[in-house]
Amino acid sequence: MVTHTTVVRAVRGRSEQLGQCLHTLQEPMQHMVGCLGFAVTRVPGDPASxxxxxxxxxxxxxxxxxxxxxxxxxxxxxxRHCLLASVEC
Known part of the structure; x- marks a missing residue:
């Protein structure tokens, strides 16, 4: 079993739009061959991440x-929609 965590930070004022975009990944990724679980969540204490x-x-x-x-x-x-400030894997 292999796990990963990626933190994606939104440009100021664009967190909700980024979250909506990222949430479109949740269901398709859960159905990928070899996926044991996949979730998109807001980082506690950091509403932009x-x-x-x-x-x-x-x-x-x-x-x-x-x-x-x-x-x-x-x-x-x-x-393209200028939602990303940073990505940390």
């Missing part, structure tokens, strides 16, 4: 998550 947490059966399954077209689309959209 969101956390992506995943649990995967293997390193290969985690790699498939990182190259998934849906993940790329969501981050492309967040960048």
């Amino acid at each position: 969101w956390q992506l947490q995943g649990c995967w059966q293997s390193d290969a399954a985690l790699h498939e998550f990182f190259v998934a077209p849906r993940l790329q689309q969501v981050f492309d959209q967040a960048i």
